[in-house]
Amino acid sequence: MVLVSAVRDYINRMLQDISGMKVLILDSQTVSIVSVAYSQSELLQKEVFLVELVDSISKSKESMSHLKAIFFLRPTSENIHHLRRQLASPRFGEYHLFFSNMLKDTQIHILADSDEHEVVQQVQEFYADFVASDPFHFSLNVPSNHLYMLPAVVDPSNLQNFCDRVVDGIAAIFLALKRRPFIRYQRTSDIAKRIAQETTKLMYQQESGLFDFRRTDISPLLLIIDRRDDPVTPLLNQWTYQAMVHELIGIQDNKVDLRSIGKIPKDQQEVVLSSEQDAFFKANMYENFGDIGLNIKRLVDEFQQIAKSNQKIQTIEDMAKFVDNYPEYKKMHGNVSKHVTLVTEMSKIVEEHKLMLVSQTEQDLACNGGQVAAFEAVTNLLNNESISDIDCLRLVMLYALRYEKESPVQLMQLFNKLASRSPKYKPGLVQFLLKQAGVDKRTGDLYGNRDLLNIARNMARGLKGVENVYTQHQPLLFQTMESITKGRLRDVDYPYIGNHFQQGSRLQEVVIFIVGGTTYEESRSVALQNASNSGIRFILGGSVVLNSKRFLKDLEEAQRIARSSPAVV
Missing domain, CATH: 1.25.40 (Serine Threonine Protein Phosphatase 5, Tetratricopeptide repeat)
Known part of the structure; x- marks a missing residue:
């Protein structure tokens, strides 16, 4: 089960069993979770006529008793407070409450006590507490991402909130996959160790029953590592399509904001880049920039041929055929315009900044x-x-x-x-x-100059030359996956937590979580590794998705806090 499919399945289950006109109410984080997995048109097909944020509907008094309210929220104390206010004076005919992670018993009691008007039809946990930007890549969109650099300096409650969010996200991944992993972490990282310990405590002690799926096959591996082990990857310019768009323009929840570019049609000011919704993007997201230009030219040529055929409307039958095909024609027009705009803008930036x-x-x-x-x-x-x-x-x-x-x-x-x-x-x-x-x-061996095997590999690559000088870099993650595949990931560098693992067992699934954030270059490495049929499926996750601007911003913020603290790192 890949990640996007897991989230879509949860959303389908929320929407399909509730008939009639619906309003979907989200919070600032679940709106990202839903938007990357489900399009607006798909929501309309499920009779969702309104999408609102929970904090904005709390301020409104307007009655909408003809609508059934579906809430999909993170189980935070703030959201429980919003729901209490809603249930005290209900605006909707029915309330269906879904939470993206585990509810505490106290929260369930608060909701039960607040439902004096008996409008709540159901309360369920649907474990989609992560943003599935690609089938094997997820993010948690943690706002204060810089905190991972300063575990000994920052306010303990802020650090705990950061760790809680990461542990919740990791737990949701494995609840969605219906698996309980054994856990390893990067020995040199205090924050990776802390998150590994708290995740182990949650899965094997506090919520042991919830994670006991009674499956007899091999448990997956969760490996928790620190962004600082590879600071090079988020500092590099990128030359493959998805990574390049994020580096030069920016991608947020699979959307690209083009409003700053200049005169652009209103329907093109924010565009969606999703491998699930865009066949051209899916086929080209990992291609080099030079190849993208050629492929977009082919796309434009195809569209021009279709446009020419549509100009030859001479009969009623031709007109009827055009009307039938118009939605597809319009969609293709929008898709061609989107990719031409993106590549044109990136070409300008490349030229301007040398x-x-x-x-x-x-x-x-x-x-x-x-x-x-x-x-x-x-x-x-x-x-x-x-x-x-x-x-x-x-x-x-x-x-x-x-x-x-x-x-x-x-x-x-x-x-x-x-x-x-x-x-x-x-x-x-x-x-x-x-x-x-x-x-x-x-x-890790970041530059491949410690390990004899890596030195030999680099020498061989240097002798052969590289196909493209701009994409010769491979992230450290590539080596890590290779070590896992070959059973060479050293226990002394990446120790296990607890005694829950099976010695000598062959892995089939690995989730690698990078505290501090992932990059699209790394998600490309994961996709290519999965396509190689090594027998192990890798999933990559992180606290955010980085480009160089975000990495430098986190670094600046951490430096500012460190300077103001007596215990400077």
């Missing part, structure tokens, strides 16, 4: 040795006024992560050049990144 020049140096820093050449390349780009400040910052960060031990003098020269180049440079941000994610903090 990203091909920047990206070539980025890839060399991430994939190839040679400190002297790297220093010269980064210095030249810092001297180039056409290169943006944020690109210069990322280049220095990538250099620092690679050569922090080898060239401290040159590194200081780059710090000074960066600082003198622009007042926008955040003082000390590169140094803070090294404190958070430098070589002494990392577990």
